[in-house]
Amino acid sequence: MRCGSFTYCLFILTALLGCRSKPAVNSAAIHHYIIELEHSSRVITGGVGFTGKDNPTADAYKSLLQIAPDSVWVRLSHSEKPVVRMYAFEALYNKNSPDLEEVISRLKTDTAAVCEISGDMKTTSSIGQIVSAIRRKKY
């Protein structure tokens, strides 16, 4: 009898869980993350400063990194905003994406200047220079 009740409860629980939809992200969040990147004047991929303080742009980048497939980053690598192009490259590089080569070959001649901040390091150079330097380091 007890075994029967347990099986029944398990069945009900499975049915209820099966009905629930998966965790979801909404379009407003996507909008917020991309706007955050677009409005940033610098590429911030980690904590800022000696203490590694969190930064809203870095948080938006990290959130987008978790949800956006490579194809979204490839599209963002065509953005008119240099900072967004650089974030797109960073994302594809971090994900070791098969699309990375195509993006590198396009961005290595990109002359737009971006300021990159990681920890207490701040560097300003052209996207092409950064991409080429990272590529040399990788291969």
Added chain:
Amino acid sequence: MITNQIQGRFEVIESFAVAARNEFYLIGQMKEGEIQENWFVHIKLNASLDLTLRIKAVEEVEMASDRHKYTLIIIEGEKEELDFMLGMRVGSEMVTITIEGED
């Protein structure tokens, strides 16, 4: 009615956007259940996460080259959302429809 349950399954053939209208479109066919304006479409982002989008309108579409009728799901979005959705290259995949979701 349990509104977060899956109400339908829609097979997407192709997706596209019209930037001037701020609209993103999914063209395909309902495979089961139903779909209505203001319900939500769930597009799979990865194994554990969906993107939910509110359906602005649903239209029936006929092709010159095909006797089948197709369904067009219209979703409204800002430029950034349209870019993201286009970047997802939604096509040849099944999406689910629910009554409830988040904008």
